[in-house]
Amino acid sequence: MVTELLQKYIWLIQTFVRAGSRGLTLKELGARWENRFGAPYPRRSFNNHREAVEEIFNIRIECDRSSKKYFIRYSDDVKDEDAASAWLVNTFTVNNILSLGKERLSGRVSVEDIPSGHRHLAPVMDAMLDNREVRILYRKYSGSGTSAYTLRPYAVKEDARRWYLVGYCTEREGIRVYGMDRIMEMEVTERHFHMPSGFDVDALFATSFGVFLSDKAPETVTFRAAGDEAKYIMDLPLHPSQRIVSDDGGSTVFSIFASPNESLVMELFRLSPRIEVLSPAHLRQEIAARAMATAGMYGREQTPRQEEQYESNNQTDCI
Secondary structure (H helix, E strand, O other): OHHHHHHHHHHHHHHHHHHHHHOEEHHHHHHHHHHHHOOOOOHHHHHHHHHHHHHHHOOOEEEEOOOOEEEEOOHHHHHHHOHHHHHHHHHHHHHHHHHHOOOOOOOOOOOOOOOOHHHHHHHHHHHHHHOEEEEEEEEOOOOOOEEEEEEEEEEEEEEOOEEEEEEEEOOOOEEEEEEHHHEEEEEEEEEEOOOOOOOOHHHHOOOOOOOOOOOOOOEEEEEEEEHHHHHHHHHOOOOOOOEEEEEOOOEEEEEEEEOOOHHHHHHHHHHOOOEEEEEOHHHHHHHHHHHHHHHHHHHOOOOHHHHHHHHHHOOOOOO
16 A cells, blocks of 8 residues: 555656646646546546655645646655755656556566565555554574564665665663664554654664664774775765765775774675775784684685585586
8 A cells, every 4th residue: 555655645746847837737747647547537536646845855746826836846856955856856767667567577676685684675665655564573683483573663774785674662771773674573563652752763873884773983994995996985885974084096084983893893894805904903803813814714725525515516417
């Protein structure tokens, strides 16, 4: 239900964005709606959709009473002004295009699968719209058992091809983050909750790296990159706080302000030796220690048994 409605809201936004300042009359909009969805578009339905679009996306569809046309003011800015709205608009638009052109574009479009995105995202967003609690059965990576939690779903967040549910857990008495791919069962309850005033999921993770809410104080982390790697990091920042400290033409020094959690350490280590961590000293030492441990592991000679097993696993048939 919620997915179908969101698709219609996205279609409505995109239709007015394409119309620009010229706008559309209700008759013009109705014709396009009927051509797209195969049914008339009553004024009452349109007004309900207008209210929902403003509430969910913070995008207002206005009416020029002199021309009796509807429009989105500054429609060229709608796609960039609000990151969350832009992400939803772009995501659903691309999904609609892929669905409509599936047969014609078969074998020509490849997208990464997000394992948890299709199963729990719609019911979670449904619960968020109504501010209703959910009950989940959750499986942790650290153990084989499952735990039951009652959550107030505050937000959803996507990171590294995984969907996460951010909410207040009544059993643990605090805000926690749960990977949707580890939710075994979910039930949307009839129990309502009040959203905290001014809650903003981006502000909550402003000094975090990834989806981990760290207890460690955030620090300024500086690192150096050169050549293509520096250009790549400029185009795709490691963190929203990323800044350029210096650029001498040969290399660029960047800084981010974040908690040095395990996720950040792993990312910086993954990028080594294409980047060099400069500070803080303890983080530089941690990256160096991991690099030495890795070099030591690969520096050990394999036993004859290991070499035999490697050759067996990598045999190919010659024609």
